[in-house]
Amino acid sequence: MSIIEPNSLLSVPTGPLRISKFPPSITLGLRKPVLFSLIIPTYKERDNIKNIVEVLSKLLDRSIPFDYELIIVDDDSPDRTWEVAQSLIPQYPQLRVMRRRGERGLSSAVVRGWQAAEGRILGVIDGDLQHPPQILLQLLRAVEEGADLAVASRHVDGGGVSSWSFVRRFLSRGAQILGLIFLPNVLGRVSDPMSGYFLLRRDCIVEENLHPVGYKILLEVLGRGDIHEISEVGYVFSERAEGESKVTWSHYLDYLRHLLRLRLTTGHLGRFRQKFNFPLARFLRFGAVGFSGVFVDLGVFHILRQIIGLGLTRSTILSAEVAILNNFLWNDIWTFRDISRWQKGGKARLMRFLKFNVICLTGVILQTLIVNFLFNVLGINQYLAKLIAIAVVVVWNFWVNLKLSWRVTDVNK
Incomplete structure (x- = not known):
């Protein structure tokens, strides 16, 4: 079955959050694979979406022309972000748009986008321009040179945050420390496990049952993916120019739930559960x-x-x-x-x-x-x-x- 609908919107994959080796469109010979698929999860980003599509398209057209795709996965935004994105498709032929209704959440939106993606390399970037697009080529180069996972980090050389308050810095670092206590062998592999800006080889998560909670999808990739070599690139996290922040206290609770789930389903506990079907x-x-x-x-x-x-x-x-x-x-x-x-x-x-x-x-x-x-x-x-x-x-x-x-x-x- 084609994943392209007559109105040019992608059909939303259903069922388990599991990435197949090839998406339905390639399996049925409807499309050809590309090198790179970049997911842009959105919710109420009407004012930003045209700008980020333009910037990313120009950047990738120069480096890997026609060998990439941008997939916007919108959670049925009340400002109709998906509709604005859809109107851009004639101008940007590498753009694809998915409108989700019924499901919500950044992490699951990313996985649904990956399920429909045709790229051998998968990635994610925020739709609010807080992640500098210029770093994308460095991340892509790192994966092409052998890294399984390339992470944009605020905590290595060249990284930082622009104007965060003390409270926000404290919460961010506190969440990271808590994660290191719960999952030292997972979160300890990267300097910025809270990053939402990264690329990875598709093969590293093929046929893995993903169970993301909240908005920190990198935790799920690190915890369940077959990740060996990791590369990090420094970046400065910018304040958003348009729209409103989506971070609420519920996101911190989701983060705690995600840590607990990974703690109980990976490592020694996870192997025990699989061995004895507990x-x-x-x-x-x-x-x-x-x-x-x-x-x-x-x-x-x-x-x-x-x-x-x-x-x-x-x-x-x-x-x-x-x-x-x-x-x-x-x-x-x-x-x-x-x-x-x-x-x-x-x-x-x-x-x-x-x-x-x-x-x-x-x-x-x-x-x-x-x-x-x-x-x-x-x-x-x-x-x-x-x-x-x-x-x-x-x-x-x-x-x-x-x-x-x-x-x-x-x-x-």
């Missing part, structure tokens, strides 16, 4: 639900013991049953929602609850034995005994539910 993301959701159940369990346990005055065993059983109901509801609508949505109706939900309850009640028996042993035999504080028992039973509940309750092995993730 559903880590699902386990973390199950654990978060279980954590909420701890407070429900302890709260009800306290009421039954201290206010109502029930005995230890009965309080343990009843508080655990209330927590089981809490945990089932959250697991059904969150942890296993991809499965439960295909098992609709009250009867199906009741059956899931009964299975979940049987498994967890077995855990309650185990928990009761542990609590009584720790409290009555070892003399451990009753609340500490309860916490220890809960921790043991959480592992039990997840493992058995994984195998029997929602039948996760029957669903392809």
